[in-house]
Amino acid sequence: MGWTVLDDAPIEGLRADLQPSVDEALWLTLLGKQLHWNLVGPTFLSAHAQLDDIVEHARSWTDDLAERLVTLAGVADGSPAAAARGELGSLPISQLAIEDALGTMADALASFARRLRDRAAAADDRDLATQDLYVEVLRAVEKNLWMVRAHLEHPKS
Ligand SMILES: [Fe+2]
Numbered sequence: 001m002g003w004t005v006l007d008d009a010p011i012e013g014l015r016a017d018l019q020p021s022v023d024e025a026l027w028l029t030l031l032g033k034q035l036h037w038n039l040v041g042p043t044f045l046s047a048h049a050q051l052d053d054i055v056e057h058a059r060s061w062t063d064d065l066a067e068r069l070v071t072l073a074g075v076a077d078g079s080p081a082a083a084a085r086g087e088l089g090s091l092p093i094s095q096l097a098i099e100d101a102l103g104t105m106a107d108a109l110a111s112f113a114r115r116l117r118d119r120a121a122a123a124d125d126r127d128l129a130t131q132d133l134y135v136e137v138l139r140a141v142e143k144n145l146w147m148v149r150a151h152l153e154h155p156k157s
Helices: 012-038 044-071 080-085 098-123 128-152
Strands: none
Touching: 012 044, 012 080, 012 098, 012 128, 044 098, 044 128, 098 128
């Protein structure tokens, strides 16, 4: 029997939720670079840099989620197939106007946030440490979502 920090807890369900979270965070790293490279428009430089920041954050979320999975005696899958499973919407292979590129990222971040929120709620009665990780990642995802949306919005009158 493998070692785990939760010898008496039902960790199978926790592991089952963590791998899709890893998949989606990985997929976000690919989407972020795709948009970072191919967006065009007058505020290119700031949007280009913002997307790279999101990629760095998504790499860190991938690492934290995968390491929680391994801490729970699971095996983390960081393969290309895992990234493909984590699809959170469209990943355009074309030039994109800044508004479209950031809109695509906003949709993906919002979808990831919804899923993390559901998984955090489901982890509530099984493992507080895993729930805490979901909440930590969720808070960062929503902060990035706010920053992307702020780039797209106009002041309310
Ligand atoms: Fe770059």
